[in-house]
Amino acid sequence: MRAVVTVAGTDKVGIIAAATGKLAELNVNILDITQTILPPNFFTMVMLVDASGSDLPFGEIADQMEALGRELGLDIHAQREETFQAMHRI
Numbered sequence: 001m002r003a004v005v006t007v008a009g010t011d012k013v014g015i016i017a018a019a020t021g022k023l024a025e026l027n028v029n030i031l032d033i034t035q036t037i038l039p040p041n042f043f044t045m046v047m048l049v050d051a052s053g054s055d056l057p058f059g060e061i062a063d064q065m066e067a068l069g070r071e072l073g074l075d076i077h078a079q080r081e082e083t084f085q086a087m088h089r090i
Contacts, residue, residue, distance in 0.1 A: 001050070001051050001052050001058060001080065001081075002031070002048060002049065002050055002051070002080075002081040003028075003048075003049050003050075003051050003058065003061075003062075003078050003079060003080050003081055003084075004046060004047070004048055004049070004078070004079050004080075004081055004084040005019070005023070005046070005047040005049055005065060005076065005077070005078045006044075006045070006046050006047075006075075006076070006077050006079075007019050007035075007043070007044070007045040007046075007047075007069070007074055007075070007076050008042070008043065008044050008045075008074065008075045009042070009043055009069075009072070009073060009074035009075055010041055010042065010043065010073070010074075011037055011041045011042065011043035012043075012072075015043055015045070015072065015074065016035065016045065018068060018072060019045065019047075019065075019068065019076065020033075020047075022064065022065065022068050023047075023049060023065075026051075026054050026056060026061055026064060027053045027054045027055065028049050028050065028051045028053070028054050028061060029049060029050040029051075029053060030047050030048075030049050031047075031048045031049060031050055032047065032048040033045065033046070033047045033048075034046050034047075043074075048081070049078075058078075058080065061078055062077070062078040062079070065077070065078045066078075
């Protein structure tokens with residue numbers, strides 16, 4: 001099952017390591033990743049992931065990613081790919 005993970009917040013050291021490390025811990029494969037810094041210091045990252053290898057239900061994966069976001073002071077959200085695409089269709 002493919003999903004989209006978004007990360008946003010003030011830039012600081014270790015954001016990518018923390019987010020990708022948590023996904024690896026959950027046995028979620030990263031298929032594509034893009035990140036950028038918006039001036040003056042706003043970090044954004046979008047990852048397309050495959051969660052089919054995880055033993056956890058997707059809701060638990062999403063909850064753990066959001067909890068990581070709270071720990072880091074970031075907004076981290078995981079959505080099923082279909083939901084993400086439907087929400088961002090013009």
